[in-house]
Amino acid sequence: MAEVRPAFDEAARTHPPLREASSARQDAHPRQIRDDDLAYGLERVLDGLAARLEA
Template sequence: MATSEAAWLTVLARSGQDEQEWVEQLWPAAEQAALAYPRLRESYAQQRGKDPRAARERDFQYGLERVLDGLETRLRSERS
């Protein structure tokens, strides 16, 4: 996840655009690539126009919580 985030931020910095502008430029290609995948198309449609940074932060928080949940479960089972 950290590698993906670093790569994204590097590409963004090199683009000279802010994140919202860059994402708006990418939408047509993303939507074209998702044509054969209805659920992905629906997901993209729900995200269009939203703050991409907020979405990244939300997704990171969700992933972190799942990792911590897994660690907690493992620690509990080791104690039993």
């Protein structure tokens, strides 16, 4: 990750939301980022299914 960080920073320079989100997680281990993203996505899917069942 450290090797590609400079290229990512340059590419994100013109995209403030991407740059801000990345900066908040730059010290996290890639595995932790992946696990957090999976958990977030799964929660959203389950929320959608629950809402559908309640309707």
